[in-house]
Amino acid sequence: MSDATTPRGSTEPAALSREDVIYVAQLARLELSEAEVELFTAQLRTVLDHAADVASLDLAHLEPSSHPIAFENVLRADEPVPSLDREEVLAAAPSVEDHRFRVPHIGSEAP
Amino acid sequence: MTPDPASAAGALGSAVALAAQIRAGERSAREVTEEALAAVAARDGDVHAFLHVLADEAAAAADAVDAAVAAGRDPGPLAGVPVALKDNLCTRGTPTTCGSRILEGWRPPYEATVVAKLRAAGAVALGKTNMDEFAMGSSTENSAYGPTRNPRHAGKVPGGSSGGSAAAVAAGFAPLGLGSDTGGSIRQPAALCGVVGMKPTYGRVSRYGLVAFASSLDQIGPFATSVEDAALLFDVLAGHDSCDSTSLASDPDPTLPALGEGVEGVRVGLCRDLVDGCAPDVQARVHEAADALTGAGAKVEEISVPEFGFGLSAYYLIAPAEASSNLARYDGVRYGLRVDGDDAEAMNIATRTAGFGPEVKRRVMLGTYALSAGYYDAYYAQAQRVRTLVMRAFDRAYESVDVLLGATAPTTAFDLGAKVDDPMAMYMNDVCTIPSNLSGHPAISVPFGTGDDGLPVGVQVLAPALGEATLFRVARAVEVHAPAAVAARKEEAS
Numbered sequence: 110m111s112d113a114t115t116p117r118g119s120t121e122p123a124a125l126s127r128e129d130v131i132y133v134a135q136l137a138r139l140e141l142s143e144a145e146v147e148l149f150t151a152q153l154r155t156v157l158d159h160a161a162d163v164a165s166l167d168l169a170h171l172e173p174s175s176h177p178i179a180f181e182n183v184l185r186a187d188e189p190v191p192s193l194d195r196e197e198v199l200a201a202a203p204s205v206e207d208h209r210f211r212v213p214h215i216g217s218e219a220p
Numbered sequence: 221m222t223p224d225p226a227s228a229a230g231a232l233g234s235a236v237a238l239a240a241q242i243r244a245g246e247r248s249a250r251e252v253t254e255e256a257l258a259a260v261a262a263r264d265g266d267v268h269a270f271l272h273v274l275a276d277e278a279a280a281a282a283d284a285v286d287a288a289v290a291a292g293r294d295p296g297p298l299a300g301v302p303v304a305l306k307d308n309l310c311t312r313g314t315p316t317t318c319g320s321r322i323l324e325g326w327r328p329p330y331e332a333t334v335v336a337k338l339r340a341a342g343a344v345a346l347g348k349t350n351m352d353e354f355a356m357g358s359s360t361e362n363s364a365y366g367p368t369r370n371p372r373h374a375g376k377v378p379g380g381s382s383g384g385s386a387a388a389v390a391a392g393f394a395p396l397g398l399g400s401d402t403g404g405s406i407r408q409p410a411a412l413c414g415v416v417g418m419k420p421t422y423g424r425v426s427r428y429g430l431v432a433f434a435s436s437l438d439q440i441g442p443f444a445t446s447v448e449d450a451a452l453l454f455d456v457l458a459g460h461d462s463c464d465s466t467s468l469a470s471d472p473d474p475t476l477p478a479l480g481e482g483v484e485g486v487r488v489g490l491c492r493d494l495v496d497g498c499a500p501d502v503q504a505r506v507h508e509a510a511d512a513l514t515g516a517g518a519k520v521e522e523i524s525v526p527e528f529g530f531g532l533s534a535y536y537l538i539a540p541a542e543a544s545s546n547l548a549r550y551d552g553v554r555y556g557l558r559v560d561g562d563d564a565e566a567m568n569i570a571t572r573t574a575g576f577g578p579e580v581k582r583r584v585m586l587g588t589y590a591l592s593a594g595y596y597d598a599y600y601a602q603a604q605r606v607r608t609l610v611m612r613a614f615d616r617a618y619e620s621v622d623v624l625l626g627a628t629a630p631t632t633a634f635d636l637g638a639k640v641d642d643p644m645a646m647y648m649n650d651v652c653t654i655p656s657n658l659s660g661h662p663a664i665s666v667p668f669g670t671g672d673d674g675l676p677v678g679v680q681v682l683a684p685a686l687g688e689a690t691l692f693r694v695a696r697a698v699e700v701h702a703p704a705a706v707a708a709r710k711e712e713a714s
Binding site (some may be wrong): 176 | 327589612
């Protein structure tokens with residue numbers, strides 16, 4: 110999170126760099142070639158340049174809206190209903206073992 | 221055969237007429253389905269509206285409708301009507317790819333609520349239609365399975381992201397189609413293909429089983445060849461669903477009965493901000509539509525909502541931010557593609573790198589950036605404040621008018637390949653449709669004449685939340701006075 114006291118209307122974020130693109134690709138679990146880094150940096154910069162019109166607006170007086178309609182504590186009746194069929198769900202998985210999703214070993218765990 | 225760009229119903233006839241004939245036993249659902257499948261077989265090689273044609277399932281569904289009619293049971297308001305489904309709607313046991321390699325071969329273990337409602341209403345699901353990958357695009361060129369061509373002109377895009385459903389209806393393959401609209405993905409392709417396309421109020425139609433793109437914006441809605449058919453389909457789709465936590469609690473009154481009530485006294489705001497930036501021929505059609513509404517008794521006044529000008533930038537921060545979160549689920553573990561790696565993370569990265577196309581990668585990265593430390597407040601939170609600004613601007617506009625009128629898209633259909641390498645130019649297509657997604661309001665595109673190039677122009681009507689009945693009524697008046705309808709009446713009279 111950025112500093113919540115950053116004043117609106119005076120600071121615009123710095124231009125997107127190649128390093129930013131490489132960093133967000135890592136966060137998004139994507140691997141980019143050198144050519145893709147170049148291309149995406151230029152393209153995303155164009156989009157963010159266009160977004161400068163809103164980044165520079167003074168809107169501190171407005172609350173952010175996450176949804177068009179306010180939803181609160183949406184609960185259905187607590188009645189048991191059948192859930193998805195386990196075999197049907199597992200049939201769509203790339204790899205299954207013993208009725209569970211099978212994945213390669215995680216992190217530094219021994220295989 | 222290309223249907224007349226200006227024509228109303230395709231070769232199969234309107235959905236309202238078809239359902240009536242089938243319910244009355246005058247036509248069999250099986251015969252209609254076979255006619256639709258024959259049209260697809262004859263022409264979809266050129267159009268590529270469908271990714272999967274469900275021939276056997278459609279025939280079985282049609283037989284069930286015919287059996288119900290024979291047994292004296294009511295098969296429902298969409299009895300035997302073929303419907304084209306966008307491929308981001310889950311159909312149990314049949315492929316649902318979202319136009320992406322990452323979901324190639326996936327067969328959902330459950331049915332989208334809208335699909336279940338269609339089946340219960342007697343409709344026949346003809347197949348799954350092409351789309352920009354995960355609904356990200358405005359031309360259907362971002363599909364991993366190749367583009368769809370505009371049935372009105374093979375060198376032009378059909379618009380997007382629901383280009384396959386729009387093209388299927390425009391080509392006469394099915395009288396009805398379903399799409400999803402996050403920033404204009406129903407209305408813009410409807411305009412470019414010369415059909416009716418409508419986005420309902422946020423929460424009015426259940427999204428259970430719609431593969432999520434941007435959850436605060438996505439809505440499912442109808443494509444049709446007439447406003448009446450679109451209203452018929454909307455009435456089937458609308459209503460509460462306990463499987464969708466954003467579904468509105470109330471069930472709406474049907475819109476169809478009031479469709480022909482006219483627009484006498486209805487206050488229409490001709491919105492300069494949804495017209496002025498458009499091509500001159502598009503502007504001219506919108507002004508003609510406004511004049512036609514005046515002639516029909518509506519009170520039309522020009523208004524300006526300058527806040528709409530910030531919608532595009534806000535949308536292209538909010539939608540990618542939500543997409544980056546929603547698409548985190550494609551990790552190669554539970555469904556879809558897996559590309560092996562030495563450990564789980566390497567497998568995740570290899571899978572997503574191979575499975576997503578360039579536009580999806582751009583949006584996921586843009587969204588990740590807008591949500592990341594140091595930029596969250598400047599971009600994402602700021603875009604959400606702009607959303608509030610746009611919502612308040614709508615509220616103010618609706619103090620003096622009942623509906624707004626503008627263009628749907630800035631131009632008629634553009635050439636295949638023209639914008640696919642220039643994301644910002646592609647995004648500009650959504651400039652007139654985005655405000656209604658930010659506000660969650662309903663809006664509809666109605667064909668109204670053609671541009672200088674002879675391709676269809678769409679006029680957009682916007683209404684406040686839950687204003688669907690008024691929206692359809694005004695849209696119907698626009699349709700009645702569209703050049704094609706006027707010409708058809710003249711021909712009939714002579």
